[in-house]
Amino acid sequence: MNMSAKCVLFSVLILLLVLMCIVQVKNNQDSTSGKSNRWFTKIQVAENVWRIDDHGGDNIYLVLGKNKALLIDTGNGISDLAGFVKTITNLPLLVLNTHGHPDHAGGNFQFPEVYAHPKDSTLTKYFTSTDYHDGAIQQTQKNNPDLESTFIRDISAFNKPTYLPVAEGFVFDLGDRKLEVIETPGHTPGSIVLLDAANKLLFTGDNNNTVVWLFLDGCLPLEAYLQTLQKLQARDEEFEKMLPGHGDALDKFFIDEQIICLKNIISGECKGEKYENFIRPALQCGYKRARVAFNPDNIFIKK
Numbered sequence: 001m002n003m004s005a006k007c008v009l010f011s012v013l014i015l016l017l018v019l020m021c022i023v024q025v026k027n028n029q030d031s032t033s034g035k036s037n038r039w040f041t042k043i044q045v046a047e048n049v050w051r052i053d054d055h056g057g058d059n060i061y062l063v064l065g066k067n068k069a070l071l072i073d074t075g076n077g078i079s080d081l082a083g084f085v086k087t088i089t090n091l092p093l094l095v096l097n098t099h100g101h102p103d104h105a106g107g108n109f110q111f112p113e114v115y116a117h118p119k120d121s122t123l124t125k126y127f128t129s130t131d132y133h134d135g136a137i138q139q140t141q142k143n144n145p146d147l148e149s150t151f152i153r154d155i156s157a158f159n160k161p162t163y164l165p166v167a168e169g170f171v172f173d174l175g176d177r178k179l180e181v182i183e184t185p186g187h188t189p190g191s192i193v194l195l196d197a198a199n200k201l202l203f204t205g206d207n208n209n210t211v212v213w214l215f216l217d218g219c220l221p222l223e224a225y226l227q228t229l230q231k232l233q234a235r236d237e238e239f240e241k242m243l244p245g246h247g248d249a250l251d252k253f254f255i256d257e258q259i260i261c262l263k264n265i266i267s268g269e270c271k272g273e274k275y276e277n278f279i280r281p282a283l284q285c286g287y288k289r290a291r292v293a294f295n296p297d298n299i300f301i302k303k
Helices: 003-032 034-038 081-086 118-127 130-143 145-150 222-233 254-267
Strands: 040-046 049-054 059-064 069-072 093-096 113-116 162-165 171-173 178-183 192-196 201-205 211-214 241-244 283-287 290-294
Touching: 040 081, 040 241, 049 081, 059 241, 113 118, 118 162, 130 145, 211 222, 222 254, 254 283, 254 290
Parallel strands: 069 093, 093 113, 113 162, 201 241, 211 290
Antiparallel strands: 040 049, 049 059, 059 069, 171 178, 178 192, 192 201, 283 290
8 A cells, every 4th residue: 555545544544533523522412411411310211211310309201202202390490401301302392290399390491381280380380480499509509519510590581481281181192102191189289190001101290109298288188199099090900100200110009008008097097107308297107118298187188
């Protein structure tokens, strides 16, 4: 090989190396999405279903269909969730809140439209306000000072989302995938879950965590929540796996354990022990994997 040919070959190899480096950098940028690169992580939990970890605070789910994608909850709103979602899919995006608490609706401001149950509208509006967000950022900075470059500090530049109502039986059609809304009042009045019957999945928000909080202001009485669990139990042939708002996936038989736990509290068999938390005094009872933290003055439906 003459010197000229060697120079050409060397130049080609250098060019290929540069192109490979550019592609690698681009892939790294796409996988981290700028501000979101150290805040969110993702893992595939079912076919075309991603669980997005909101830095340990909560689970956000992204369900991909043929024509559209559905984002189930928006997390705390600390970082660029909208940008992170784009690293996974470019499909037209529908956005839904399972309920109005800040760790599930706090990122609503990043999206033009959000589906939510009207009974949680007061919660949703409060927990997506500028004042609340500013306080959340300040607290998060204390706990994660090394990640402050990932924070969305000022939400005043964002347009407030339009809220679209959902109710029992509402169906999100993603093309080759349909998810049905089931109303599940208890944790909040407007809590919902989503049934993907074709794939045997139930996305449960905070309705079916291993510890369910029923001691907050606005929680329904335990008797009402028991009715919600029995309603899901009656449909358990339609799903096998539950994907909760916190923690790992659960099998459908977990609902049976929750029901026994509730009945033990309502009957007085379990009096409860002190439940330590950062909000207010509460009691806790458990049965196998299920735990319920409750207010002893909010057990029975008032006649």
